[in-house]
Amino acid sequence: MRKRVGIVGYRMGNVMSLRHAFEAIGADVFIGENPAQLQEATHLVLPGVGAFPMAMDNLESLGFRSALDHLVNNEKRPLLGICLGMQLLATDGEEHRLCKGLGYIPGHVKRLDVGELRVPHMGWNDTYAVKPNSLLRSDEKKACFYFVHSFYLIPDDSEDISMRCEYGGSFAAGVQRGLIYGVQFHPEKSHDAGLGVLKQFMEVEQGVEAKVNPVPVFTERADRP
Amino acid sequence: MLKRRLIPCLFLQNGLIVRSQEFKQFKQLGNPVSQLERLNDWNADELVYVDITREGAYDLKRDDLKHASRSDVVSILRDIATKCFMPLSFGGRVKTLADVDALIANGADKVVINSGVIENPSLITDVAEKYGAQAMVVAVDYRQEEDDWLVFSHSGTQRTAWNLKSWLTEAQKRGAGEIFLNAIHRDGLASGFDLESINRACEWVQLPVIACGGAGVVEDFIDVFEKTPVSAVAAGNFFNFTENAYIRVKKALRQAGINVR
Numbered sequence: 311m312r313k314r315v316g317i318v319g320y321r322m323g324n325v326m327s328l329r330h331a332f333e334a335i336g337a338d339v340f341i342g343e344n345p346a347q348l349q350e351a352t353h354l355v356l357p358g359v360g361a362f363p364m365a366m367d368n369l370e371s372l373g374f375r376s377a378l379d380h381l382v383n384n385e386k387r388p389l390l391g392i393c394l395g396m397q398l399l400a401t402d403g404e405e406h407r408l409c410k411g412l413g414y415i416p417g418h419v420k421r422l423d424v425g426e427l428r429v430p431h432m433g434w435n436d437t438y439a440v441k442p443n444s445l446l447r448s449d450e451k452k453a454c455f456y457f458v459h460s461f462y463l464i465p466d467d468s469e470d471i472s473m474r475c476e477y478g479g480s481f482a483a484g485v486q487r488g489l490i491y492g493v494q495f496h497p498e499k500s501h502d503a504g505l506g507v508l509k510q511f512m513e514v515e516q517g518v519e520a521k522v523n524p525v526p527v528f529t530e531r532a533d534r535p
Numbered sequence: 536m537l538k539r540r541l542i543p544c545l546f547l548q549n550g551l552i553v554r555s556q557e558f559k560q561f562k563q564l565g566n567p568v569s570q571l572e573r574l575n576d577w578n579a580d581e582l583v584y585v586d587i588t589r590e591g592a593y594d595l596k597r598d599d600l601k602h603a604s605r606s607d608v609v610s611i612l613r614d615i616a617t618k619c620f621m622p623l624s625f626g627g628r629v630k631t632l633a634d635v636d637a638l639i640a641n642g643a644d645k646v647v648i649n650s651g652v653i654e655n656p657s658l659i660t661d662v663a664e665k666y667g668a669q670a671m672v673v674a675v676d677y678r679q680e681e682d683d684w685l686v687f688s689h690s691g692t693q694r695t696a697w698n699l700k701s702w703l704t705e706a707q708k709r710g711a712g713e714i715f716l717n718a719i720h721r722d723g724l725a726s727g728f729d730l731e732s733i734n735r736a737c738e739w740v741q742l743p744v745i746a747c748g749g750a751g752v753v754e755d756f757i758d759v760f761e762k763t764p765v766s767a768v769a770a771g772n773f774f775n776f777t778e779n780a781y782i783r784v785k786k787a788l789r790q791a792g793i794n795v796r
Contacts, residue, residue, distance in 0.1 A: 327642055330617045359667075427537075428743065432669045432712075433766070434538040434580055434796045454538065454796050456622055458644075458669050476536060499622050499644065501578055 313512060315339040316351025318378070320368045322394065323359030331498035335509050345377035352516055354378070354387055358394030362403035362419060362461070365394055366411065375412070382414060388489040388514040389414070390445075393459060396485060396492030400463050414490045417465035424478025430460040437475045437483045437495065444472040444484055445491060445510040453503040455483070455495035462494060489514060538796040539760060540580040540767035541788065543774040543781055544747060545570075547586045547627065550607050554723070554772045568614045577781040579621060580796055583647060583715070583745075583769055584612070585674075586627030587690060609641050616642025624672055626715075630654070632661050639666060647715055649674040650688040652706070653695050659709040668712035672745075675702060677732070678719040684732050691719045699732065700739050707740045714740055715769070718748035723772055725751025728759040737764045745769050753787045760793045 315332050317325050319341040332339035332355075342348040356378070358365050369375045381387045391399045400411040403419030411419065422429050434454050439446045446453055455475075462481045465471055473484030473493070485492040491511060497504030545567065546553050552567050567584070574582060586608045612625055625638045626647025635646050635658075652659050652673055662671040676691050677684045677699050684699035697705070703714060716736055718729045728749045737744050743766035746759055750770040759768050774781045788795045 324640060324642070327616055327620070331620055334618075334620065428741065430667070430669050430712075431537070432743070433540060435536070436538075458667075498620055501620055504620060 311352060311516075313338065313352045314350055315353045315355055315512070316342045316348045317355045317357060318348065318369075318374055318395075319343045320358075320365070320372055320374050322365045322368060323357065325357050328355065328357050328392070328498045331505060331508055335505050335512070337508070337512055345373040348374070348377050348381060351381075352387060353512060353514070354381060354389045355511075356389060356391040356395035356398060358392065358398065360394060362394065362397060362405040362411070363407060363409040365398055366409055369398070369412075378412065382490060386489055386517040388511065388516060389491065390508075390511045391490075391492035392498075393494060393496060396494050397461055397463050399485065399490060399492050400465075403461065405461055415463070415465055415470050415485050415487050415492065416467065417463055417470070417485075419461050419463050421461050422459070422477070422481070427478040430458055431477045432458045434500075435475050435477060435483075435495075437473050439472065439484075440474050441469075441472050441486070443486045443491075445486070445493065445507045446473065447506055447510065453506070455493075455497070455500040455503055455507075457483075457495045459494055463492070489516075489518075536794055538580070539765070539794055540745075541756070541781070541785055541795060542581045542583055542745060542767050542769040543574070543577065543579050544583045544585065544769045544771040545775070546771055547584055547608065547611065548588050550588075550611060552775070553587070554775055567611050571615060571618045575619060577774075579781060581622040581624065581767070582615075582619065583624040583626070584615070585647060586625075588628065589690070609637050612638060612643060613641045626672070626674060630658075632658065632665065635662050635666070639670065645670045645672050645713070647672040647674045649676060650690075650693075653686070653688040653697075653702075656705060656709055659706060659711050663710035663712060668710055671711050672713040672715050673706040673711040674715040674717060675699065675706070676717045676719050679729070679732070687719060691722075699736060703736055703739045707742055711742060713743045713745065713766075715745045716747060721749030724749060725773070727751060727755045728763075728768070730759060730762050733759065733763045733765060743767065747771075753784055756784050756788060757791045757793065760788060760795075761791070 397419045399415040400417045439451045470487045471482045472486040475483035497507040622644045624645040625643040630651045686697040686702045733746045745767040746765045747769040750773040
């Protein structure tokens with residue numbers, strides 16, 4: 311089956327650069343302006359720039375919420391949340407007001423508490439893979455990505471964390487649970503490292519969990535069975 | 536740890552990339568879209584484009600150039616955004632929130648505003664509220680005069696009522712996300728960065744500061760990163776004139792132990 315990337319077009323920020331980035335890696339990509347169009351996607355991408363509550367409102371009111379629930383939970387289509395799109399995967403978020411998220415990755419979204427460092431965390435930062443299915447290439451365990459965010463996702467189960475980054479403490483730069491992926495950074499703004507993440511995501515097969523990066527890339531957990 | 540950034544700054548005049556000297560003399564360097572491949576090869580941390588076309592300017596030497604308009608810049612931006620996968624900042628002739636909307640909608644991640652926010656400081660707050668503080672970069676052109684640094688607008692041609700300290704404080708108070716410092720008295724002279732004013736500016740604001748103006752040799756970059764706490768250093772002519780200059784400076788910074796990408 312031919313792979314097609316469907317970007318959820320729920321009016322939260324500009325998705326043009328993301329579309330260009332998928333085109334640059336040779337992917338067939340479209341922006342799903344309504345939930346029905348997303349049916350054609352083998353790979354779903356939830357982008358997002360803006361505030362958590364407004365994003366959830368848009369997902370609900372435009373009908374994307376139930377479409378995503380079905381495509382992700384029942385049909386097991388791979389999903390990649392980017393930046394705010396990753397945060398929306400959580401149970402809830404506390405930006406402006408406590409607001410329920412999509413609940414695909416049990417956890418909470420909180421404001422960065424980084425002491426004297428500046429918020430937003432903006433710029434390039436080293437990011438480390440902490441488990442095999444991290445979307446980093448199998449031959450690298452560290453890459454530098456471009457971040458812009460004031461909030462971050464804390465998964466209830468630390469096993470869901472796929473990448474870590476340091477900024478006034480360690481936080482989840484990436485999450486993965488089954489076929490659901492999230493990255494806090496902007497792959498579409500991170501040169502080849504970012505395009506590599508999008509390529510890896512395209513290798514994820516519908517309904518087939520944990521087949522990417524068959525070679526473990528991080529040694530921290532080598533002592534575990 | 537967050538990397539310190541090295542930013543090529545590209546000046547657009549009537550739709551072409553130019554070099555500038557003391558904000559007065561300009562030399563054409565080429566078409567911004569045909570330069571894209573070169574810029575991608577640099578693997579730059581970020582690109583800053585500044586449209587320095589004077590209002591109503593018309594280049595009589597070239598009859599294939601139309602009267603420069605806002606839509607020209609937006610179409611250039613759109614072309615760049617299709618091929619450049621890095622943060623893009625765009626500035627120059629930005630006066631209203633509608634100008635900002637057009638730039639952001641066509642691929643800019645941040646806007647860089649100088650005269651527009653001098654004339655209307657509340658624009659800083661409007662942009663920060665609509666797109667987040669990180670999207671609002673206040674560009675500050677200043678010149679050393681006697682024992683103060685005075686702020687200028689309109690490509691360095693008009694003196695404002697602000698000195699550097701008062702304007703930086705005001706910009707931060709109104710919600711700026713970043714400060715782009717441009718020392719007019721060093722522009723295009725290749726005499727090194729003005730370390731004293733850069734250090735003072737970093738004390739006066741808690742925002743990320745980008746220093747620009749004066750790069751002449753590779754050591755100037757090491758100097759400004761070592762001797763000031765700037766988040767980023769930008770240069771125009773230096774990167775545009777010397778072959779592989781960006782890549783060479785990056786390498787030198789890494790070798791000097793500066794935390795760059």
